[in-house]
Amino acid sequence: MQAPSIGGVMLPRGKGETVRLSRGASLTDFAEKINANPASLVQVMFNLGEMVTATQSVSDETLTLLGEEMNYIVQIVSPEEEDRELLESFSIEFGEDEGGEENLVARPPVVTVMGHVDHGKTRLLDAIRKTNVIEGEAGGITQHIGAYQATTEVNGEDRRITFIDTPGHEAFTAMRARGAKSTDIAILVVAANDGVMPQTVEALNHAKAADVPIVVAVNKIDVEGADPTKVRGQLTEYGLVAEEYGGDTMFVDISAKQGLHIDSLLEAVVLTADAALDLRANPDQNAEGIAIEAHLDRGRGAVATVLVQRGTLRVGDTIVAGDAHGRVRALIDDKGNTLEEAGPSTPAMVLGLTNVPGAGDNFLVVEEDRTARQIAEKRAARERNAAFAKRIRRVNIEDLDKILKAGEIQSLNLIIKGDASGSVEALESALLQLDVGEDEVDIRVLHRGVGAVTESDVNLAMGSDAIIIGFNVRAEGRATQMAEREGVQVKYYSVIYQAIEEIEAALKGMLKPEYEEVELGTAEIREVFRSSKLGNIAGVLIRSGEVRRNTKARLIRDGKVVAENLNIEGLRRFKDDVTEIREGYEGGINLGNFNDIKVDDVIATYEMREKPRG
Known part of the structure; x- marks a missing residue:
């Protein structure tokens, strides 16, 4: 096959070499790598049937297609790898403890509380906070910074535990989606009177996916109809076997409302951490960690709660957090006290950033302000390019027939949310039985649940090109804006047959919606x-x-x-x-x-x- 040429000028054809490009790269970026004229690559794309400008961010598929045409193997660099290379270019090693074994010291475990709505997650966090107000600080102003530390006595020794104060698996998953290992142990709260509920299973699956040990808090043991034994039996089906049944999961019966057995729960967390994890870090290096949450404060500017994972963060340090940077003006703990420094597993509110980082963004201390600014700017540019490229298109029902015919997907991924488990199961069963003729198209239900469409559902749909179906429910909070921004389609129905007919018609290529x-x-x-x-x-x-x-x-x-x-x-x-x-x-x-x-x-x-x- 002849090399493509523009105006008689032959384009440099590759010999199967690998070209590394970042997500959201443009044709100009590609041209620089292979020493070609960007305008000639625009012409190649035009010949392939795609109108693309030289500086436009394009999708991974477009870059791969162009590479095949030019006889190059295109390798898309993952955001994590790209970030590592960016830091290496500044001679910064991230995510590792510097020094040897002798430099490592024990650090407190970091815990996230998860479970079904109304099973007492927030009340448990409040109870732990009240039980553990350290003497002499009772007059301090308790403020929500997204994380706090509690103390408990185990074998005559005071042990600290750090709690991430964002109950629920949505926040947990959002951090995991960004590659952040924020949690060492998960506390799964299950109400003794309700037992295992849909969101309990969802939370359990999220914790298992993150590969973190689980301690089960059986709450509401003081309520009529409470049956802690039933909870133990139900969770056995999901692989959590209580120690008294010969398993390795610690179950603690508590009442968050009455403050019963909170100390036993904290002791269980410490014992689980000691048995299953090696929690040590080097406090004598530049601080690294993650931003748990951040917001814009009217009086203080950009404020972020960070969890230091290794090293020690001090006032005056220059830090980069995601695409934000700045010099630490002040460190504040959850009681409103100012800190001079924060060591491993210590949460602190940081003042002094230029803008607001995202939840789950990593942060690190660098030597110079200029270095911090350059890293932040490059990260911001990368995020922007990736967002432009991602905006190309996701799967939606209206275009499903074209996408199937083009062979772009072989299966339709769905997430089903409804107002009752019965209707959700009925809808799932009906959809899985759809016969779409000769075309082998799999319908896969990735997740089904009861309740409103959440940001967690949109996160899952983004990662798997799924369509979300809401039956008699709507999206809650910022889920609608997030779905629109990320191009995830959410379809709402109030009649089961309408949902079935529409998806069947889409699969058969007969769908012609006139109104939206x-x-x-x-x-x-x-x-x-x-x-x-x-x-x-x-x-x-x-x-x-x-x-x-x-x-x-x-x-x-x-x-x-x-x-x-x-x-x-x-x-x-x-x-x-x-x-x-x-x-x-x-x-x-x-x-x-x-x-x-x-x-x-x-x-x-x-x-x-x-x-x-x-």
Whole structure:
């Protein structure tokens, strides 16, 4: 095969050499590696049927396709590898203890509390905090910094434990998704009266995937109907066998509300850490660790809670955290006290960063401000390029037929969330039985669960090109914005047959949707007013977008859809009738004849727009 040429100029064809490119690289980056003219590569891509500019970030698939055409093997460098190479270029070793065995000292275990909603995760963290207020510091102001330390006595010795104060596996998974090993041990909280629930299993799977030891806290033993033995039996099915049954998992019966047996739980954590883990680090090197959470504070600027994993962080150090950098102006602990330094496994709030890092970003101390700035800028550029490239497209139902015909995917990955386990199982069973004819297309349900669509679901969909199906539930918190930003499709249904028919039609290439639902805004009910003439009127705060009169609406209670096809019949600001109310403003909403509204319900408004078929 002849080498491609542009205007009579032959392009340099490879001989099967490997070209290493970062995720989101452009044709200009490729051209530099093979000593070619970027414009000629644009022409090659045009001949291959793709319009790409020389400086545009392109997907991994496009780079590989171009490499094959030019007889080069394209190797996409992973973000972790790229970060390691970036730090090596500044002669920085990250993630290793410098020095020998004699430099290592014991450090406290780092613990995350996980479990089903309402099983007492937050109350347990509060109980541990109250039980362990160190004498003399009781007057200190306790503030939420995302992590704190507790002390317990084991074999006559005071032992410290660090708790990451972000209960739930969503935060845990978000950190893991970014390659952060933040946790040494997981405490799985299970209510003795409820037993194992869907989110308990989900949390357990996340902990097992991270390969961390688990201590089970059987909570609510003081509640009527509590049966700790039943919990032990149920968890045996998932591979957690209690020590008293001959297994190696420690179970502790507690009551977070009454503060019962909290010390026994802390002792179990320490004993598990001693038996299963070698928790040592070198405190005499430049500090390294991860950012647990970060936010923009009106008075203090960018504030990050970091967990030091090795080395010692001191006031005045120059640090890089993700794509943020700065000099440490102050270190603050969870009691509001200022610290001079923070050693291994110590959490601290850091002031002095230029911008807000992400949860799970690693941080490290460097010698010079200039080095910190250069590392942060290169990381920011890399993130930006990768984001542009990723935006190309993910799987969606409307284009499924084309993608299947092109052979780009052989299976359709789904995540199903619903309002009840029965309907979720019914939908899953019906979808798995779909017969799509001769084409061998696998339908795989990666995860199913009860409750609203969460950021954790979107994270899972991103990593596996899945479509999320919400049956009688909606997305909660920032999950909608995250799905839109990452290009993950979330389809909502209220009738099982509609979901089945639509997916079957998509698989058979017959789907021609004419309209799509566009969310306009959401309003949270703060108060309910009774009117003899109009019925119940909702006093609301507009949470997002805008709410318009005469648009469609649905009522959401605790993440579940309780009423569909409602109408915004009246809209008021103070005493005036208005046509719309924007985000951040308060007002009154009348839903016509529908009066079953409560405080904390959410009114989500939408309209149907005609969707052009590509």
